[in-house]
Amino acid sequence: MSELVTGEAVALELRPAKLPSRALAVLLDLAVAVIAYIVLTIGVVAATASLDEAAQTALSIAMFVLLLVGGPIAVETLSHGRSLGKLACGLRVVRDDGGPIRFRHALVRGLIGVIEILMTLGVVAVIASLVSARGRRLGDVFAGTLVVRERVPLTRTGFVPPPPPWLAGRFSGLDLSAVPDGLWLAIRQYLTRMQQLDPQVGWSMAERLATDLAARTGAPAPQGVPPAAYLAAVLQERQAREARRAFGNGPTAGAVPAGAGAAGGASPVGGVNPVSGVGAETGAPGVYGPPAVSPAAAPPLPAPQDAVRPAPAAPAAQDESSAERPTTGFVPPA
Structure with a gap:
């Protein structure tokens, strides 16, 4: 359990995500991105067969950057920190104060993720998560974010x-x-x-x-x-x-x-x-x-009107059975 302090000085009890669940979420996201990249590449190659090799290579690089770099950034921005893998694992990316992330947070996480996840096969991200007390990778440190678990017991609420x-x-x-x-x-x-x-x-x-x-x-x-x-x-x-x-x-x-x-x-x-x-x-x-307020500083309270109002006169005669009957608050019929 980790306590985050919001801008209003309210402590939030959030559970940082563990390394296995985060790794599974990243693998699911990469699998979806690779499948989409392969399908789109086949379609683009079939549609641009008349172009030269340099144009096809430029299109392949553009699709790679668009899907494997821009895709996760757009998904995390629009979903406020929940990609497909994180949604399946019950995780969410939030700011250090517990609020939802914005485009700049997702951009920093995505750009640094290219280096520590794609180029190093996740070795740098795993080492950074093991060293961090809250399991944050370098992208989270520079973006000021944290991956937390959304599925918590109701008794914790x-x-x-x-x-x-x-x-x-x-x-x-x-x-x-x-x-x-x-x-x-x-x-x-x-x-x-x-x-x-x-x-x-x-x-x-x-x-x-x-x-x-x-x-x-x-x-x-x-x-x-x-x-x-x-x-x-x-x-x-x-x-x-x-x-x-x-x-x-x-x-x-x-x-x-x-x-x-x-x-x-x-x-x-x-x-x-x-x-x-x-x-x-x-x-x-x-x-x-x-x-x-302390009693010395508190102003004197006015006497309630009920305390100074004279009590109504007692009835002249009353039956014993009516005296024992409980009061209902309604006036009996004449």
Whole structure:
């Protein structure tokens, strides 16, 4: 297990790929590339039989560079680090911070791979992988990438706390198409680790992520909603849309109607204030609440209206059977 630290100071637990699985993925990629090269060469030679030998040699070299060098670069760029061999072995190329790779990363890996894999028959790549602590070859070192395993046990996945019930369905009309995968990854990793961070650092990190998310969606967080709760609610909305897209348009499991838990002036489940995230009875900070403030620096809280409201007068007479009957909250008919 290897811990990578993102730009938001969130540690990611990723499993670097071992040498046997990486070698098998490279062999599968090379086999596909060689087969495509042979088929294309036969077709080009048959189509250019009237050309001279120099032209045919130039075409052969161009096809070699296109398929064995440009092919892997294009595939890794378009698939964000998953070639055919890596897809079959459950591997993926990511950046050092855990994000998806781009064209420049794939270009550096492909160009150096020509030297350490094709020209030396993989000897240099094997030696570099054995020496590296995380199994990286020279192309990974210069490109700032890492090959990791995607197929990990479900028990390794961090738990993302659900948003408060009063935010359910609040962002159902939000446009999430412009949010990149890297930002979703950072939000999810922050939510799984926010309980392990310092309160002040976690709060500022949530504000930065909420600002980036609001800039991508075009809708800022509602007034009074903690940034961590805003991130959790938007992430849950994205997961609900993915579930509806995969399994149909049925109701999402665990969805709570908007406003549920606030009827009658009561706070949501657990007695947590929906604005500040602070427990109503204990005063302890909630999951998505602001950083804890020392009692000396905390401003005095106003007395709740229920505490100063006079108690209603007791009824003049009451039947014993009705006194023992449990209260339902509804007024019986006259």
